[in-house]
Amino acid sequence: KMGAAANPSGETIEIDSESMLWNGKRVVPVMGEIHYARVPVGEWRTELQKMKAGGINIIATYVFWIHHEEIKGQYDWTGQRDLRHFAETCKELGLKLVLRIGPWAHGEVRNGGFPDWLATSGMKLRQNNPEYLEEAEKWYKTVFAQIKGLLWKDGGTIIGIQIENEYRGRWEHLAKLKEIAVNTGFDVPLYTRTGWPALATPAAYGEIIPLYGDYPDGFWDRSLSEMPSDYPKAYQFRPFRRSTVIATEQLGQQSEMETREDADYPYFTCELGGGMMPSYHRRISIAPMDIYALVLVKIGSGSNLPGYYMYHGGTNPDGKLTYLNEIQATPMTNYNDLPVKTYDFQAPIGEFGQVNAHYYLLRNLHLFLQDFGEGLATMKPYFPENNDALRWCVRSDGSSGYVFVNNYERLKKLGEKKEVSLEIDLPKGKIVFPTMNIPEGAGFFFPFNMKIGDKILQYATAQPIIETADKQGFIYTFKQVENIPAHFLIDNKKVNLNKERNEYSFKWGGARIKIVLETETVPTLQPAPAKKREVEVIKISNPGELRKIPVGVQKVAESPVDKDFDNAAIWQITVPKDYDYTKKDIFLYINYIGDVTRLYSDETLLTDNFYNGKSFEINLRYFKDKIKDGTLILKILPLQKDAPIYLPVEIDFKEKNSIAGVENVVISK
Numbered sequence: 001k002m003g004a005a006a007n008p009s010g011e012t013i014e015i016d017s018e019s020m021l022w023n024g025k026r027v028v029p030v031m032g033e034i035h036y037a038r039v040p041v042g043e044w045r046t047e048l049q050k051m052k053a054g055g056i057n058i059i060a061t062y063v064f065w066i067h068h069e070e071i072k073g074q075y076d077w078t079g080q081r082d083l084r085h086f087a088e089t090c091k092e093l094g095l096k097l098v099l100r101i102g103p104w105a106h107g108e109v110r111n112g113g114f115p116d117w118l119a120t121s122g123m124k125l126r127q128n129n130p131e132y133l134e135e136a137e138k139w140y141k142t143v144f145a146q147i148k149g150l151l152w153k154d155g156g157t158i159i160g161i162q163i164e165n166e167y168r169g170r171w172e173h174l175a176k177l178k179e180i181a182v183n184t185g186f187d188v189p190l191y192t193r194t195g196w197p198a199l200a201t202p203a204a205y206g207e208i209i210p211l212y213g214d215y216p217d218g219f220w221d222r223s224l225s226e227m228p229s230d231y232p233k234a235y236q237f238r239p240f241r242r243s244t245v246i247a248t249e250q251l252g253q254q255s256e257m258e259t260r261e262d263a264d265y266p267y268f269t270c271e272l273g274g275g276m277m278p279s280y281h282r283r284i285s286i287a288p289m290d291i292y293a294l295v296l297v298k299i300g301s302g303s304n305l306p307g308y309y310m311y312h313g314g315t316n317p318d319g320k321l322t323y324l325n326e327i328q329a330t331p332m333t334n335y336n337d338l339p340v341k342t343y344d345f346q347a348p349i350g351e352f353g354q355v356n357a358h359y360y361l362l363r364n365l366h367l368f369l370q371d372f373g374e375g376l377a378t379m380k381p382y383f384p385e386n387n388d389a390l391r392w393c394v395r396s397d398g399s400s401g402y403v404f405v406n407n408y409e410r411l412k413k414l415g416e417k418k419e420v421s422l423e424i425d426l427p428k429g430k431i432v433f434p435t436m437n438i439p440e441g442a443g444f445f446f447p448f449n450m451k452i453g454d455k456i457l458q459y460a461t462a463q464p465i466i467e468t469a470d471k472q473g474f475i476y477t478f479k480q481v482e483n484i485p486a487h488f489l490i491d492n493k494k495v496n497l498n499k500e501r502n503e504y505s506f507k508w509g510g511a512r513i514k515i516v517l518e519t520e521t522v523p524t525l526q527p528a529p530a531k532k533r534e535v536e537v538i539k540i541s542n543p544g545e546l547r548k549i550p551v552g553v554q555k556v557a558e559s560p561v562d563k564d565f566d567n568a569a570i571w572q573i574t575v576p577k578d579y580d581y582t583k584k585d586i587f588l589y590i591n592y593i594g595d596v597t598r599l600y601s602d603e604t605l606l607t608d609n610f611y612n613g614k615s616f617e618i619n620l621r622y623f624k625d626k627i628k629d630g631t632l633i634l635k636i637l638p639l640q641k642d643a644p645i646y647l648p649v650e651i652d653f654k655e656k657n658s659i660a661g662v663e664n665v666v667i668s669k
Helices: 041-053 083-092 130-147 171-184 231-235 260-264 288-300 357-376 562-567
Strands: 013-015 020-022 025-027 031-033 058-062 096-100 158-162 190-194 209-214 269-273 307-309 380-382 392-396 401-406 417-420 423-426 429-432 436-438 443-452 455-460 463-470 473-479 488-490 493-495 503-508 511-518 532-534 537-541 569-574 587-593 596-601 604-610 616-619 631-637 661-668
Touching: 025 357, 031 269, 041 083, 058 307, 083 096, 083 130, 130 171, 171 190, 190 269, 209 307, 231 288, 269 288, 288 357, 288 401, 288 443, 357 463, 392 423, 443 463, 537 661, 562 631, 569 661, 587 596, 587 631, 596 616, 604 616, 631 661
Parallel strands: 031 058, 031 307, 058 096, 096 158, 158 190, 190 209, 209 269, 269 307, 473 511
Antiparallel strands: 013 020, 020 025, 380 392, 392 401, 401 443, 417 436, 423 429, 443 455, 455 488, 463 473, 488 493, 503 511, 532 661, 537 569, 569 631, 587 616, 587 661, 596 604, 596 631
16 A cells, blocks of 8 residues: 555556565665755765765655754755755665655654644644644645655655654554645655554554664663663574664563564665764764674565665754754653764764765675675575574575674674584575684675576675676676685586686676676775874863763753853864865864863854764864864863763773863874
8 A cells, every 4th residue: 555656757666575676676775864954965965975885775864843843834944954955866866765754753853853832832742633633734745845746756756755753652643644644745655664663553554664673782771781681682683573672761671572564564674773873871882893793684684675774974953942952851852862963873974974984894785785686585584493603594585595694793702603514405405505614703695506697606605796797798796704715616516716816707608707706805995094194282271160960851861061061171273274174074083081072163063072982073174164263172071980871981080080181183184
């Protein structure tokens, strides 16, 4: 019960219980979240191109109500809030678009995106209350007016909408919102909702597709310990689709309970953690393999659409009445305290366009899905009875497939697995991979019974990436897994690759088939590290009286407010005059220790940072119109020894009760 599947050119987008189909062909697309209102409008094209180059072919974005109607009746769809321009840019770049239109959206925005005038209205929200439905309908109509003519059926790029978000009320409310959306004009191939939490009443089948998610850790968790609760399960192959760790601050501990409808829908995701924000009480620090291993496990477990939240970080726009971040001291959606400005999310692409290491790790996986997704889409997951000694599973159509292995878990050493023999029983015989040692921290997949030309690749102990063609024939490129020898068995014969070129060729009819092995452990597209130069930093004042850290309404520590920074330690940073940050990316890397840091130009707050042990990175070009005379003011509140927060690094307070300092500030050359 989806909307119009065809566009004016006759191209179609459909789904069945297994996968998505584009023009009747099964695909495993990759969806990445970026919030247009959190990225300067002048950066959209470049940043979307980066996403596309990383293997993203569907863009997802929240449409936050408070960003557009902060004051009742006064709409703002200009500049970086210009949804229509964003959708048009996606279309020009050949990127499909899914809009998450709320009305409630969350996204760590004030009130979950509800304007204060609505959140404090006294009306019953997020239910079939006529007064609320009237406001929701106005909102949907306002959004639709911005994108009219840009739907898939019109020849546009918008292929889907998400109704509400993280909803646990009655199904009837979601059904009513869909009815309003359809009557408004949102006639699209896909209607989706978050597949968590469980609804209070059963959903009507086929009306709205549930999309799932999982995260390597959660800033929202009430615990102040490392990897609490079920977060380690994100690194285990399992048939269970739903997450038991998303929104634990709202939902508490959740059980692993599948419903019938889970199996009847395709296994799509919309919120695989592309990173994680630090909250004030929980300062999570993400490593690249935290993300790659999680996504590898979900695909191995049967997912046919990896969707990232976030794939691209951003910065909260300025509000007219208040800051626009989620904090405990707001009317609703006051679960956690998030930074005022930064929403970097430690994503594959950072808030200032930084391309991070997991971008390259994930890109190889996305390229594989583009070229081999049609076959993978119909392959069912199979899970070994004993998955404790080694975490692995198989996706297969009964004759061919892939074996997935994950020997990585965030913040835990799983150890090298020695002399591993992977055996797969198939109806027509057994596949036995060569005995191998699986390194600590490795995550990969190997093919078996893959058809290449007129031959069968019984197995390869290397990871397939892409299939390309040239004038002579076809080229299959594989990636060697570090410290695992690459072996190829073709038509029951072990193949030795040319040692100089790492390739093997054979004839198929009049064409040449070539297998190429990439052996570099560092992705070839990753740029060389930027050269850096130290910047002079002058200390202006020492910190004043330490603030008493209050515990908020949600029983976790509250972040500082503006007046608290009157007692901050202050430094002056002067950008060298030979740096032109108005025309190109110039990054400042502030290496500091403290609690919360804010960067100002005069009295204008540019951005902020919750300390988690990493450098505070700023692209000066993003603030070229706000920085005066190249002078910046850095304010740091001291980190207190007894602060009720989770911090992933050990701090030497040197017998003091607090600490605030700048190690150095460097600038990219």
